[in-house]
Amino acid sequence: MAAARARASRKHPVAKPSPTPVLESRTAHIPVGPRLEAVLELAYRARRPVLLEGPTGIGKSDIVKKLADRLGIAHVVLDLSLLEPPDLVGLPVIQDGRTRYAVPDILPQDGAGILMLEELNRAERYIQQPALQLLSARRLHGYELPPGWACFAAVNPESEGYHVTPLDKALRARFLSLPVRADRPSWLAWAQVNDVHPGVIAIAQAHERVLDDVPPRTWTYVSHLLKTLRPEEIENVGLLRDALSGYLPTSWLELVVSSRGVWSSRLPFDVRALLADYDRRADLSRAVRGFAEAGQTDRLDEITTRLVRLLEGPEAGVLAGERQITLASFEALLADLPGDQRDKLVEALGRNPTATSLIDVRPEELCERYANSPAQRKLQGWAADPLKQHRVGLSVTALSSHLERQTKLAEVKRSNVVRASLGVLLAELPERWALDLVATCKRLGITPIRPG
Known part of the structure; x- marks a missing residue:
């Protein structure tokens, strides 16, 4: 009998239940910067409530205010840890024999804006409940959030030692929940245009992990002291x-102390203004030309050193996107600098992959039928102009990044169109940028076809 059952089971195998799919946990954290701002704008347009979850001091509130300012809408902040229920619900009043609630002045009545609820999971339960009702249902008793408003909230992680009141999972599911983290490039870009002390900026530029254990807000406080x-x-x-x-x-304290020799500046202006306003401010150009004419190479060296650190850093791309770096200003500055100073700035900007948005040539235009194209004419003009060499460099840097990101590299290697375009491009590039592209092609195994 046992043998018969075994034969039967081989003929008619018992179907095994399919494995239960494992849902992947959402662990990716969005950096507090342009990416997060874009998601928040989308949430505002959809009028969806948002939970921003991240450590204290990383800029959660600042990014919401920045979005509201950019959109030209109102921005109201409520710190829930300081409120009592009547501050949100309103005080009861008797009208026509019925109990109603007077709407608190702090809640918006009309127009458009973002209502930001701070410290949501650090508030007591008795204030959390009405706040969550307002967030998820857009109403509270007789009050309704105006159509032009969205409601966002900020919370601290429940697993990182904060004294918090956990949020109900069923309620969490009603929100666009965004885990966020500090973002060094975005914070550096903000610091560059918000008068953060140069000693703090220099440390942040030199150390990638600068925000891992010291949040941006704390570095800003350090800046206040140093200034x-x-x-x-x-x-x-x-x-x-x-x-x-x-x-x-x-460890960070000693870094700040040991770098104090470079804090003080002998310049009568902020060098960051040179990248945004040099072509429009006569006082800046007069000062730089005066240094050159007087042979004050120490001051020119200081300008170059400070600008190189900025231009080769990760914040350059963010600043370029916010028009705090413009090609018109940069090229006007280059025209007033000696050749060796100019070359340092050109190298720093031209090789920065985060700053390639400054140019209007796409990488695809350089590796797909480049010969006799508008892109070729642009690059030929830039290559012939001593003040536009960085544009050539940015084009090559963008192209190299594009080639390295190819998911079908084998097809690129076989493509005669791509190889011929790269061959024509290499023949026209100034030597320093040609060498960069050759190195990329060699690393990827792409063999350009030289024009013949």
């Missing part, structure tokens, strides 16, 4: 250590 130092206090190491120890762990 109030008198010249003689900069050399008082004991004072610096005592003051900064209230904000920074020892």
Whole structure:
């Protein structure tokens, strides 16, 4: 009998239940910068409630305010940890024998805007409940959020030691829940145009992990302290250590103290203005030309050193997107600098892959039928102009990134169209940019076809 059952089971195998699909947990964190701002704008247009979840001090509230300012809408912030239920629900009043609730002044009545609820999961349950009702249903008793408004909230992670009141999972499911993290390029770009102390900026540019254990807000506080130092206090190491120890762990504190020799600037202007306004501000051009005419190479060196650090850094792309770096300003500055200073700036900008949005030539135009194309005419003109070499560099940098991202590299290697276009391009490029492209092709195994 056992043998018969075994034969039967071989003929008619028992079907195994298909495995239960495992849902992938959402662990990706969106950096607090342009990517997050784009998602928040979409949520605002859809009038969907948003939960921004991330550590304190990384800029969650600032990015919402920036979005509201850009859209030209109102921005109202409520710190729930400071509110009592009547502040949201309103006080009960008797009208016509019925209890109604007077609408609090803090809630918007008309127009368009974003209502930002801070400290949602650090508030008490008795304030969380009406806040969640307002967030998810857009109404609270007799009050209804005006059609032009969206409601966002910020929370701290429940798993990172914060004293929080966990949110109900069923309620969480009603929100666009966005885990977020600090973003070094975006914060650096913000710091460059918001008068953050150059000592803090220099450290952030030099150390990729600068925001891992010290949030952006804390670095801003450090900047406030450094900016109030008198010249003689900069050399008082004991004072610096005592003051900064209230904000920074020892490793970062010592970095700040050891770099104090480069804090002070002998320049009468902020070098960052050179990249945004040099072509429109006569005072800047007069100052730079004056340094060159007087042979003050130390000041020109300081300008170049500070600008190179910015132009080769990750914040350059963000600044370019916000028009805090323009080609018109950059090229006007190059015209007033000696050749060696000019070359340093050209190299820094031309090889920065985050800044390629500054040019209007797409990588596809350079590797698909490049010969006799509008793109070829542009590059030929840039290559012939000493003040536009960085545009050639940015084009090559963008092309190299494009080739390295190819998912069908084998097809690219076989494509005579691509190989011939690259051959024509290489023959026309200035040597330093040609060498960059040759290195990329060699690394990827692409053999350009030289024109013949």
